[in-house]
Amino acid sequence: MKIKGLRWYIITLIGLSTVINFIDRSAVNIMWPYIYKEFGIADADNKSALALITTFFLVAYALGQTAFGKIMDAVGTRMGMVYSIIGWSFAIAMHAVSRSLALFNVFRAMLGFTEAGNWPGATKSNAEWFPPRERAIAQGIFGGSTAIGSVIAGPVIAMLFLAFGWRMTFVLIALLGLLWIIPWLMINKASPDQHPWITEKERAYITASSGEAAVTGDMPVYTWKQLLQFRHTWGILLARFFIDPVWWLFITWLPTFLKEHFLFDIKQIGSFSWLPYLLAAAGGIAGGYFSSHQIRKGRSSITARKKAITIGCLVMLAALAGMVYLLNQHTKEPTAAMLLIGVTLFGFQFLISNLQTLPSDYFHARNVGTVAGMGGTAAVAGTLITTWAVPVITRSGGYQSFFVMAAVLVPLAWAAVSFLRRRQA
Numbered sequence: 001m002k003i004k005g006l007r008w009y010i011i012t013l014i015g016l017s018t019v020i021n022f023i024d025r026s027a028v029n030i031m032w033p034y035i036y037k038e039f040g041i042a043d044a045d046n047k048s049a050l051a052l053i054t055t056f057f058l059v060a061y062a063l064g065q066t067a068f069g070k071i072m073d074a075v076g077t078r079m080g081m082v083y084s085i086i087g088w089s090f091a092i093a094m095h096a097v098s099r100s101l102a103l104f105n106v107f108r109a110m111l112g113f114t115e116a117g118n119w120p121g122a123t124k125s126n127a128e129w130f131p132p133r134e135r136a137i138a139q140g141i142f143g144g145s146t147a148i149g150s151v152i153a154g155p156v157i158a159m160l161f162l163a164f165g166w167r168m169t170f171v172l173i174a175l176l177g178l179l180w181i182i183p184w185l186m187i188n189k190a191s192p193d194q195h196p197w198i199t200e201k202e203r204a205y206i207t208a209s210s211g212e213a214a215v216t217g218d219m220p221v222y223t224w225k226q227l228l229q230f231r232h233t234w235g236i237l238l239a240r241f242f243i244d245p246v247w248w249l250f251i252t253w254l255p256t257f258l259k260e261h262f263l264f265d266i267k268q269i270g271s272f273s274w275l276p277y278l279l280a281a282a283g284g285i286a287g288g289y290f291s292s293h294q295i296r297k298g299r300s301s302i303t304a305r306k307k308a309i310t311i312g313c314l315v316m317l318a319a320l321a322g323m324v325y326l327l328n329q330h331t332k333e334p335t336a337a338m339l340l341i342g343v344t345l346f347g348f349q350f351l352i353s354n355l356q357t358l359p360s361d362y363f364h365a366r367n368v369g370t371v372a373g374m375g376g377t378a379a380v381a382g383t384l385i386t387t388w389a390v391p392v393i394t395r396s397g398g399y400q401s402f403f404v405m406a407a408v409l410v411p412l413a414w415a416a417v418s419f420l421r422r423r424q425a
Helices: 006-039 043-075 077-097 101-115 118-129 132-164 166-187 200-210 231-262 266-272 274-296 301-328 334-355 358-362 365-393 400-418
Strands: none
Touching: 006 043, 006 077, 006 101, 006 118, 006 132, 006 166, 006 200, 006 231, 006 266, 043 077, 043 101, 043 118, 043 231, 043 365, 077 101, 077 118, 077 166, 118 132, 118 358, 118 365, 132 166, 132 266, 132 274, 132 301, 132 334, 132 358, 231 266, 231 334, 231 358, 231 365, 231 400, 266 274, 274 301, 274 334, 301 334, 301 358, 301 400, 358 365, 365 400
16 A cells, blocks of 8 residues: 655644644643642742742653653654653643642653653654655644644633543543554554655655665764764754743743733633634744745755744744733733734744754754754753743733743844854764
């Protein structure tokens, strides 16, 4: 049996795993403003407790990014993704048995470590299955799936919470990941050069267009220390360090912002919180299409990615400035706020699909998973800093400083990308 366009089935499954990933990780942020008292936490300590929970997740997530980057390079994306999703499905289900904040944090750390595998796995899989001209589109589908997961998470989590309570909500969403494994193992039988279902035309298109060591297998596998000797490694790490926290600011704190600033209940959060992520999903796909279109016009892949990143940064800055202006007017306009946040996330996804593709542009495929994992670790390091900054800068009840902090990070990320040079390693 031969399947035309098999690579698009693979990226669709990776996109679906990412949707599940974000439903799982978003659940606690959506429900937290309404369940923290079950852990004996006072109102005044609510945000600090959420920052602590997020810290346990992120520290483990940082370790998992780097560890799973090596795992993906060692065992391949087929089984590496299976190990990752079994682990995070178990971890999210175990949230339901937590009776204390300490135990909840343990399971949160387990979730962070295992969910991290999805990112280096997706980046490496894209490098294996897609030629350079299509990688940003594939990464855009993957990146857009993070937003689709967040679009779905708001109303679904709110519905499950109201129908079954928070503990059963964690159990039910854990089942999604286990079901995903079945089609993944059925369809992703092997790499493109050995897959029995791929057409010869598609196999030739992928291998001839990439021309990388993933095909010949004759390029060295670098250690972490060796990779840090490359200038473009540092450019990728610094860019992820500065820009990823902006996304996490909204993933972590948007439900709390809606509850505190607009006095929303969980049903209203479910009704409003999907809009920014819908625009983010569009940004991921648009960013991938833009750079791929630039490559088809004759520009180099790296030049195309950098141009897309610049556009995304400009969009983000304009929207964040608008959000600060809106809050300074002291008016309660949730629809306008959601649109501006949505435009911010549109710009983020427009650029991140290109930034996350850069490891496969600068490095041969045998090192892509490791570099992508290191980038994810750098992203988490930056996010940890902003996570603990939020309870401090919002202590007075205002969120202007929240959006100013996000705006400051954007040009820093752009400067790091400008630091990159073209030579491939």
